[in-house]
Amino acid sequence: MNRHLWIAGILWVVFTALALAGAALMNPFPTVGAEEAEFSDHAFRLMTYMGAPVFGFVMAALLYSVLRFRSGGPGEDGPPIRGVGAVPRVWLLTTTTLAVVVMIYPGLTGLAELRSDRTHDLEVDVTGFRWAWVVQYPEGFASQELVLPVDQRVKFNVTAPAGDVLHSFWVPAFRLKIDAVPGQITNLYITPNELGDGATDAAYRVQCAELCGLYHARMQMPVRVVTAEEYQAWVAEKAGK
Amino acid sequence: MAILVGLVLAVVGFVAGTGILGGIRTSMGLEYWSTDMSWSVGYPVALIGWLIGVGGWKYWAVEWFGGKAATPPKGVKRYFEWNMDHKVIGIQYGVTFVVLFLLSGLTAMLIRFELMNSGMQLFTEDQYNSAMSFHGIGMVAVAVAIMLGAFGNYIVPLQIGARDMAFPRVNALSYWLVPPVAIMLIIALLIGGWDTGWTAYPPLSVLTKSGQVLFNLAVITFGLVSILGGINFIATIIYERAPGMTWGRLPIFVWGAFAGSLIAFFFTQGFAAGLLMILLDRVVGTSFFHAAEGGSPILYEHVFWFYSHPAVYVMVLPAFGAVLEVLAHMSRKPLYAYRWVVGALLGIVAISGVVWAHHMFTSGMEDYLHAPFLVLTEMISIPTGIIFLSAIGTIWAGRLWMRTPMLFALAFIFNFTVGGLTGIYLADVPTDIHLHDTYFVVAHFHYTIMGGEIFALFAALYYWFPKMTGRQFNETLGKIHFWIMFIGFQLVFIPMFQVGVKGMNRRVADYPEAYEDFNRFISWSGFLLGISFIFFAANMVLSWVRGERAVANPWGASTLEWQVSSPPPEHNFEGQPVIQGGAYEYGVPNAPAHARMGTAAATENV
Numbered sequence: 001m002n003r004h005l006w007i008a009g010i011l012w013v014v015f016t017a018l019a020l021a022g023a024a025l026m027n028p029f030p031t032v033g034a035e036e037a038e039f040s041d042h043a044f045r046l047m048t049y050m051g052a053p054v055f056g057f058v059m060a061a062l063l064y065s066v067l068r069f070r071s072g073g074p075g076e077d078g079p080p081i082r083g084v085g086a087v088p089r090v091w092l093l094t095t096t097t098l099a100v101v102v103m104i105y106p107g108l109t110g111l112a113e114l115r116s117d118r119t120h121d122l123e124v125d126v127t128g129f130r131w132a133w134v135v136q137y138p139e140g141f142a143s144q145e146l147v148l149p150v151d152q153r154v155k156f157n158v159t160a161p162a163g164d165v166l167h168s169f170w171v172p173a174f175r176l177k178i179d180a181v182p183g184q185i186t187n188l189y190i191t192p193n194e195l196g197d198g199a200t201d202a203a204y205r206v207q208c209a210e211l212c213g214l215y216h217a218r219m220q221m222p223v224r225v226v227t228a229e230e231y232q233a234w235v236a237e238k239a240g241k
Numbered sequence: 242m243a244i245l246v247g248l249v250l251a252v253v254g255f256v257a258g259t260g261i262l263g264g265i266r267t268s269m270g271l272e273y274w275s276t277d278m279s280w281s282v283g284y285p286v287a288l289i290g291w292l293i294g295v296g297g298w299k300y301w302a303v304e305w306f307g308g309k310a311a312t313p314p315k316g317v318k319r320y321f322e323w324n325m326d327h328k329v330i331g332i333q334y335g336v337t338f339v340v341l342f343l344l345s346g347l348t349a350m351l352i353r354f355e356l357m358n359s360g361m362q363l364f365t366e367d368q369y370n371s372a373m374s375f376h377g378i379g380m381v382a383v384a385v386a387i388m389l390g391a392f393g394n395y396i397v398p399l400q401i402g403a404r405d406m407a408f409p410r411v412n413a414l415s416y417w418l419v420p421p422v423a424i425m426l427i428i429a430l431l432i433g434g435w436d437t438g439w440t441a442y443p444p445l446s447v448l449t450k451s452g453q454v455l456f457n458l459a460v461i462t463f464g465l466v467s468i469l470g471g472i473n474f475i476a477t478i479i480y481e482r483a484p485g486m487t488w489g490r491l492p493i494f495v496w497g498a499f500a501g502s503l504i505a506f507f508f509t510q511g512f513a514a515g516l517l518m519i520l521l522d523r524v525v526g527t528s529f530f531h532a533a534e535g536g537s538p539i540l541y542e543h544v545f546w547f548y549s550h551p552a553v554y555v556m557v558l559p560a561f562g563a564v565l566e567v568l569a570h571m572s573r574k575p576l577y578a579y580r581w582v583v584g585a586l587l588g589i590v591a592i593s594g595v596v597w598a599h600h601m602f603t604s605g606m607e608d609y610l611h612a613p614f615l616v617l618t619e620m621i622s623i624p625t626g627i628i629f630l631s632a633i634g635t636i637w638a639g640r641l642w643m644r645t646p647m648l649f650a651l652a653f654i655f656n657f658t659v660g661g662l663t664g665i666y667l668a669d670v671p672t673d674i675h676l677h678d679t680y681f682v683v684a685h686f687h688y689t690i691m692g693g694e695i696f697a698l699f700a701a702l703y704y705w706f707p708k709m710t711g712r713q714f715n716e717t718l719g720k721i722h723f724w725i726m727f728i729g730f731q732l733v734f735i736p737m738f739q740v741g742v743k744g745m746n747r748r749v750a751d752y753p754e755a756y757e758d759f760n761r762f763i764s765w766s767g768f769l770l771g772i773s774f775i776f777f778a779a780n781m782v783l784s785w786v787r788g789e790r791a792v793a794n795p796w797g798a799s800t801l802e803w804q805v806s807s808p809p810p811e812h813n814f815e816g817q818p819v820i821q822g823g824a825y826e827y828g829v830p831n832a833p834a835h836a837r838m839g840t841a842a843a844t845e846n847v
Contacts, residue, residue, distance in 0.1 A: 004638065028742045029311040043671045044742075051662040058658045061633045066651060067661040071640035074573060077828035083578030087493060088630060092581075095626035103619045109609055110671035152424060162533035163566030168603060172744030175675035179605045181539060182444060183532030186605035202744060202755035209603075209678040209746045213436050213445050214366055217749035 008064040012210035016025060016056030023048040030203035033173030033225060035191040039113065040175035043106035050102060073100055097102055106221075120155035123147070128160050128167035128180035133206050139239040146171075146206055146223045148192050149231035156188040168210035173203035198222030243322030247294030251421075254290030258283035276432075276451040281524050283460045288421055288568060295325025295417050301410050316617055323417060325409035328809065330416050331395025333703075337416075338387040339781075341423055342695075345379030346774060348372050349561070359754045368484060369750035371434025371452070378426060378439040378456065384690050385552060386419070388469055388559035389505070393498045393702050395709055397474065399802035399809060400492045402483025402818045402836065407476035409765035415469035418462050425459035438748055440632075441515075443530035443541050447522045454523060459514045465515035467555070471506035482799075483836075485820030490835075492800045492824040493569070493576055493583075497562020500586040504551045504558070504593060511548035515541050524825075543606055546597035554593045556665025558586055560653070560697035561628050567650040567700045568635045570798040571642045575825040576736055578627065585624035585631075592621045602670050603677045611670050618668035625661060629654070641797075645719030649700035652727050656692025661687060663738065678748075680743030684734045692730060699723075706784070707791030711808045716786060718780035722773050729770030736763050799835045800824050816840045 029041050054069035125136040135143050148154055158169045162183040170177035173196055178188045198204035262282040263273040300309045300323045320333060343458055351372055355363045364372060366541050398405055406412045429435055435452035437445050468511040478499045501550040528534035568577040597612040626768050632654050663685045666672045676682060706714045740759040745752050801818060816839025826832035
C-alpha cells in the first residue's frame with residue numbers, strides 16, 4: 001500500500017511540474033493594451049499556477065488507479081477503506097485553505113484594486129443600440145470609432161436608449177466589460193498603455209458581449225489607441241467638421 | 242393512439258381557446274388574431290386537451306366525477322399513454338430526453354458547420370440565433386430532467402425498496418407535460434424562432450418576435466414538470482423507504498436525487514415567475530422590464546439566476562450520485578467518506594441559493610454585491626472538493642472493472658476537474674470581467690454539464706440499461722462510443738477556452754477572421770464528437786431489440802435494484818425487503834447483506 005502511495009506521490013509531483021511548466025510557457029492572451037489587461041492576465045496566470053497542483057493530484061490518483069488497480073470482474077472485493085478519521089479532515093482543511101486563499105488573493109484584493117482609482121483624464125459617453133455603438137467626446141462630436149490617447153485614464157459612461165435592449169461594452173485588448181443597460185448609466189475606467197489599431201488587431205474592437213438580437217455578432221466598433229499628438233490632431237479634425 | 246387523441250384534443254382546445262379570445266377581441270373592435278395573446282390563451286386550453294387525450298381522463302380524472310378509472314394495458318402499448326408505474330415513466334422520460342438530446346445535438350452540428358468559417362455559410366443571422374437558442378434550451382431541458390426523470394424515477398423506488406413513487410398520478414402528470422414543451426419549442430422554430438438564447442433576457446425578450454411567447458409558455462410548463470417531480474422525489478424518499486433503510490444506509494444516488502429535488506422544489510418558481518413577467522409585459526402591457534416606464538432589466542437577471550444557478554446543481558447532484566454509485570460497485574469497495582459526501586450534497590444545496598449574482602459581475606448591478614458573491618461562489622468549491630475526495634478514495638486500491646459505465650464514470654472525474662478549476666477564473670471578478678460572455682464560459686459550462694453530467698448520464702445509462710430493458714448492451718459498441726466521445730469532447734472544448742480568452746464572444750453568428758483557425762479545428766472535432774452518438778444510438782436500438790437477455794445482477798452489485806429480476810416484476814418486490822446493512826459493504830468482513838429479500842408469504846410477519 002505504501003509503495004502505491006509513493007509512486008502516486010511522485011506522479012503528482014511530475015504532473016504538477018508539467019502543468020506549471022505548461023502554465024509558465026503558455027500565452028493564451030490577446031494583445032495587452034491597458035494596465036487593466038496586465039492586471040487581469042496576472043490574476044489569470046496566478047490561478048493557473050494555483051490550480052496546477054490540484055489538477056496534478058487528481059490526474060495522478062486517477063491515472064495510477066486506472067493503470068494499477070484493474071480487475072476482470074466482480075469476483076474479488078477491494079480493501080474496505082471507509083474514509084473516516086484524519087484523511088477527510090485534512091482534505092477539508094486543505095481545500096478550505098485553498099478556497100480562502102483564492103478568495104482573498106487574487107479575488108478580493110483584485111476587486112479592491114479594480115475599484116480603487118476613480119480618477120480620470122478623459123471622460124467619454126458610449127451608447128449602444130441595436131446594432132451599433134456611438135461615442136460622444138467631451139469636445140461635442142460623436143464618432144463611430146473609439147479613438148483614445150495612450151497612457152490617459154479614461155472614464156466610460158455606458159448606456160443604451162430607454163426603449164432599446166441590453167448590450168455590453170467590451171474591448172478584448174483592455175480585458176474589461178460592462179453592460180449597457182437601457183435607461184441607466186454604468187461606468188468603466190480604463191488606462192490604455194499600448195498603441196493599437198483595430199484595423200490589424202481583432203483585440204482592438206468594441207464588441208457587444210450581451211446577446212441583443214439579429215445582428216448581435218456584427219455590433220462592433222473599431223478601436224485605435226494613438227499618441228497624445230495624434231489624438232489632439234484627430235479631435236481637432238473631428239470637432240472642426 | 243392515445244397520443245393521437247391527445248394531439249387532436251390539443252388542436253381542438255387551441256382552436257376553442259383562441260376562438261373565444263378572438264370573439265372577445267372582435268367584439269371590442271380588435272383584430273381576431275394576435276399572435277402573442279392568442280398563443281397565451283390557446284396554449285393552456287390545448288394543454289388541458291392534450292392531458293385529457295393521452296389518458297389523464299381515462300386513468301385518473303374520471304374518478305373525480307364518480308367514474309371508474311380504466312386498467313392500464315400491458316406490453317409495449319403502455320409506454321405510449323398515461324401510465325402510473327414509475328418504471329414505465331422512467332423509460333418514457335429516458336427515451337423522450339435522449340431523443341431531445343440527439344435533436345439538440347444535431348443543432349450543435351449545424352452551429353459548428355456555420356462557425357467553421359468566418360462569414361455566413363449555412364444560416365442567416367436570424368436562423369443562427371434561433372438554432373443557438375434551440376440548442377441552448379433543448380440541452381438545458383435535457384440536463385435538468387433526464388437524470389431525475391429517467392433514473393430517478395426508475396431506480397430510486399427500487400433502491401429504497403418501495404413499490405412505486407409516493408404520488409404515481411402526479412408522476413404521470415409531470416411526464417405528460419413534457420411532450421408539449423418539446424412540441425412548443427419546435428413550433429416556435431417553425432413560426433420564425435426566437436433570438437434570446439435560453440436565458441430570455443429582457444428587454445429583448447419583450448421586444449422580439451412571437452416565437453418568444455411560445456418559448457416562455459413551454460418553459461413555464463417545464464418548470465411545472467420540475468417542481469412536480471421534485472415534490473414527488475422528496476416525499477418518496479422521506480416516506481417510502483423499506484424497513485431498515487435508514488438515512489445512513491441510503492444508496493448515494495438516492496441522496497443525489499434527494500438533494501437535486503430539494504433545489505428543483507425550492508428554486509424553479511423563480512424562473513417561472515421571471516418568464517411570466519415577460520409574458521405579462523408582452524401580452525398585457527405591464528412594465529416590469531420596460532426601462533422607459535420605470536421597469537428594470539436587471540431585476541430579471543436577479544430573478545432568473547436565482548433559479549438558474551441552483552438549476553445547474555439540479556443537473557449535477559444526481560449526476561454526482563450516479564457516478565459515485567458506479568465507482569463504488571465497479572471498484573468493489575465501500576463508498577469512501579459516505580457521510581462526508583451526504584454533508585457535501587446538502588452543503589451544495591444550501592450554498593447554491595446564494596451564489597447567483599456571479600453571473601452578473603458585468604451587469605451593472607451595485608458594486609458592493611461583487612465581493613459577497615465572489616466569496617460565496619468560491620465557497621462552493623469546498624463541498625465539491627469532498628465529492629472528488631470520495632471519488633478518488635473509492636477507486637484507490639480498488640478492483641476496477643473497466644466496463645463501459647466505469648469508463649464514463651472515470652471520465653467524469655477528469656472532465657469535472659477541468660470544469661471545476663476553470664470555474665475559479667469565472668468566480669474571480671478581475672478575470673471574469675474579461676472572460677464573461679466569451680467562449681471560455683461556453684467551454685467551462687460544457688465541461689461541467691456535458692463533461693460532468695452527460696458523461697455521468699451515460700455511466701448511469703449503460704450501468705442500468707440491463708435492469709431497465711432486460712437486455713445486455715453491446716460492450717464493444719459501448720467502448721467505441723466512449724472513446725470517440727471522450728477524445729472528441731476534449732478536442733472541441735479545450736480550444737474553446739483558448740479562443741474565448743483571445744476575444745471571441747459567445748452566441749455570435751459570425752466572428753473576426755482572426756479566430757478562424759481555432760473555429761475550424763473546433764468544428765471538425767465537433768463532427769467527431771457527433772459521430773460518437775451514432776454508435777450510441779445503434780447500440781441502444783440493436784441491444785434493446787435483440788441484445789442478449791440480461792441476468793438479474795450482471796455487475797454483482799449490492800444495492801436493492803439488482804436483487805430483483807431484470808426488468809423487475811410489476812410491483813418491484815415479491816415481498817417486503819428488509820434492509821440490514823450499508824449499501825456498499827464490499828470487502829467488509831462478516832458484513833450482513835444490504836437487504837434481506839422478502840417472500841410474498843413472509844411479508845405478513847414484517
